[in-house]
Amino acid sequence: MTVPNKNAVLDKIMERAAELRELGPVNESLGRLDDKAAKVLRDAGMIRMLQPKNHGGLETHPREFAEAVMGIASLDGSTGWVAGIVGIHPWEMAMADPKVQEEIWGEDPDVWIASPYAPMGIARPVDGGYIFNGRWQFSSGTDHCDWIFLGAFLGDEDGKMAMPPTSLHMILPRSDYTIVEDSWDVAGLRGTGSKDIIVKDAFVPTYRTIEFNKVVEGIQPKEAGLTNTLYHVPFSCAFPLGITSAVIGMAEGALAHHLAWQRERVQITGTKVKDDPYVLYAIGEATAEIQASRAALLENVDRMYDKVAAGQEISFAERAAGRRIQVRAAWRAAHATTEIMMRSGGNALRNSNPIQRFWRDAHMGLAHAIHVPGSVYHASALTDLDVEVPQGPMRSMI
Structure with a gap:
């Protein structure tokens, strides 16, 4: 399996972690990212991670991109969500006509x-x-x-x-x-x-x-003459990557705040949380679910990338299985945040407590169309049974 280089973008983000944490409530009150939060992403090169090098991009391994999104979302869910969604767009723009690429990035490679x-x-x-x-x-x-x-x-x-x-x-x-x-x-x-x-x-x-069909079927990057493996990873793997990574990062953020909150907390019964085996069991289970979600998503993109790098085609069945892994990872992580929230006590509901914000953000992230499980699970099960999935809505997101 390919091992990506050290994640320089994530390192830059973490140098300003305190700033992004503090901006979380500010972003929420504004109803958009504060300009300072956007500047942190620009300064770190977050949105240029999947951008072509000939326009100032970094062309990083998609695993590095996912890890960076997770790291940002663990600090503030909204900032991570924007990083994941806006960050994937340069990946597709690399496949567009060179003329429009020049119009967008010719004078400023940091245009979003x-x-x-x-x-x-x-x-x-x-x-x-x-x-x-x-x-x-x-x-x-x-x-x-x-x-x-x-x-x-x-x-x-x-x-x-x-x-x-x-x-x-x-x-x-x-x-x-x-x-x-x-x-x-x-x-x-x-x-x-x-x-x-x-x-x-x-x-x-x-x-x-x-x-769109040329992007989904991997025709567009070939016609564009792109040679970097990055741009030949299937759309159904690359596009959801930033979105699901954001949800997993939100769960990690919820967990971090939960653990900090629980260390000294005493329940109404007078029992310290650290002495309550039932709460500790729930914390352990939630932690395992979040870690498993992270591992599954990253392993999935590694496997897709390595297969493409080896010159092999990704079949529809493999794409469907990859989407199943990705969708389930998001749902597992979000469900774990519910366990965290419900074990944090009534004070976790206060707006001053960031746990509730991560909980809300993670569950709203599930509402994105890329996380709807029905047709994905259906299609992947059919391919496991060697049944041809009919053309139409069931294949549209795969």
Whole structure:
């Protein structure tokens, strides 16, 4: 198994760990990342970890990226979430037309790109490109981004979805879309600033588009002539990596604060927590679950990376199994935070206690579409039984 180099980005982040911890409540109150938190990520090179070297990127091993996201999320869930989501976008941008890469990074390699990829818009073909319209939710970290990936369905000449459906990723500059302020009022991940986006009659030239299916099937990086193994790791492994890593990091953050809280805590019965075998059992079990989630996710990306590096293709069955591992890792970690929260006593509910924030953030992280288990578990079980998974929604996230 490939062993990545020392994680220089994570080291830089940890040098400013106290700053990111203190900014957690500030991010939550603002409803977005404080500028200081974003600067820590920029200074450390977090968002450039998967960016191509010819545009100032680091092209690190994806395991290093996941470890960095976990480390950040253990300090503040919202900052880790933004790092994981915005941090994956340079990976796909490396596959885009060189012309749009130059537009984005030509003068400043620290330009960030937002999303979401959900196909909530219609791209109507015209000469040289598309007329694009739509509204999207959940654009994490969008206030700190100057470009955006937006998912779309190809439209017909009347602006209606063409059949059969064809999904595109559209790339737009900040001047071509509107961020809807006050559209992010939520129970968890409040500091991510995952606001709505509106696009109205924007012209998107063809070179600023990518066919989603080509990314999923590994065609796009080959057509782009990319040689680094990083860019040939399957989309269904790379894209969820930052999101699930963030949830696991939040669980690690919850655990760290829980242990600090419990060391001197005396329960209402007069029993010290450190003398209560039932609580200690729960803490031990939760710790094991979080550690297992971390190990499973990192082993999964290592295995995918090593197989690609050896020149081997990743089958659909392997992609489905990888998604199963990734989804389950997130759910195990989040469930462990519930055990932690419920064993922390009533004072853990106070806004001044960070345990409740990590608990809320981790569970809201499960709401992301990439963590929905149903179709993933179904598809992976079918492949284990040597049954061909039909084309359609069951394969769409794999």
